[in-house]
Amino acid sequence: MKKLLSIVAALGIAASLPYTANAGPEQDLQDFRAYFKKRFPQVPFNEFGNGVYAIDAESRAQWEAIEDFPPYEPSIENGKKLFETPFKNGKTYASCFPNGGIGIRQDYPKFDAASGQVVTLEYLINECRAANSEELLPLKGGPIADLVSYMAYTSRGNKMNIVVPNDPRALAAYERGKQHFYAKRGQLNMACADCHVYNAGNYVRADLLSPALGHVTHFPVYRSNSGSMVNLQHRYAGCNEQVRAKAYPLQSEEYRALEYFHSYMSNGIEVNGPGSRK
Amino acid sequence: MTNMKRRTLLKGTLAASAVGMAIGAGLLTPRAVLAAWPKDAFDAKSVDAAVSGLFGSAQLEGSDKIKIKVPDIAENGSVVPVSVETDMEGVEAISIVAEKNASPLTSSYNLGPGAEPFVATRIKLGATSSVIAVVKAGGKLYSTGKEVKVTIGGCGG
């Protein structure tokens, strides 16, 4: 893999980096989009939300066959049921979210000025539970993935709209996420960008590497691999482990920062989650 | 059909499925369903033994009237969409056999009154393999097959 990457670098593909140091989120986003537009000129902007299926006809056909009766439907239904079931004190999740939690997925992660934290839907779900004296949910799979699936489903068609306000704490979180994305890590010494930016559209053995543009829109995903729902940070942990780096705890500051940056880079692309993937 | 249309449609159909009512297991007349399951055919380790186990014969006549739809390269060997369709008359059963699977018979479908000769499902393939559709029509067995490549390994987790 390292040899492949150095060959790729030698070919000058890495020459047009999708970021300039300290340019700020808006410039980063323009550069990011420009990079992917140049790399995949045939793919319409919004279509990047379909990941590998936007760039590979063969797997797209299989995905469409599966979407005919999507395996994530039970997750949406269960998520709706969980979302609408009151806590022991009679309150529901709706009381913890803007617009009752409906049609808001595209705004998360959000920077919360009061706490100085970047908050994700999972983070807020558990915060809501704690505030209503309920036990916290495990942060991957099961009920929390179903809740986020439902919230994503109610937001389908809404364009990703992550906001990085002119607040040094928000900018610091954004930069931290950007750092994580571009930094090499693990025994395999690879960055998220190595696969999903510089080698997007190439194969690593049997896997086609998805472009990072539009990456987050279709999460959580039903993975055929495991036959279960996987939410975004669960995937972050998996990817970290696959380059033999130690995964961070789910919903840690590091992963929330990464999700903040990563999601911002998908701004303008429609939410189409939950999705199904291999 | 564009993806957006499909997604909007999905919203509608999800609401419609609330119409389905859950009924207790006693709805259908009790019968020895498990006794009807062809264990030998499902346990068979070769295509011939599987087909014989099902139909009493492994005599298959190749037919271009059977349309089998499978991907050339499976994105994921655990979930490979397959559909089989034919315009033959008098189809009684359709079976799907994966040549290189440890037990090649994946499934068999007995058509009842009014059933069209069409079936679709999703199967597991252990390795690159020919996927063979067997059709029993008018007392004879016909077949067609297509190879599906299954690649393993990568970074997908």
Add this chain to the structure above:
Amino acid sequence: MANTIKVRAKLAGDVTTVKALISHPMDTGLVKDKKTGKPIPAHFIQEVVCEHNGNAVMTALWGVAISKNPYLSFRFKGAKVGDKLTMRWVDNTGQSDSQETVID
């Protein structure tokens, strides 16, 4: 197990297309549990029957090679909008579930 069957039946012309998605592990018995190292026992649907007007219009005999959370689609003639369709599955452990739907 209950409420495991999602089924849709749509009539177009004189053909009803039935699509079903069933929640079931379809364990082959060949996969080892990562934590214990022991094989996860085979647990798979063996038969799915779909009935209309007292007829079994489709009987699917399944083995372990049908994917987890299995999908099934078939078509049949002779139904009208508003007719009831019942789908039932039985697995190798004797568990079963059934669901009724209305053709639309």
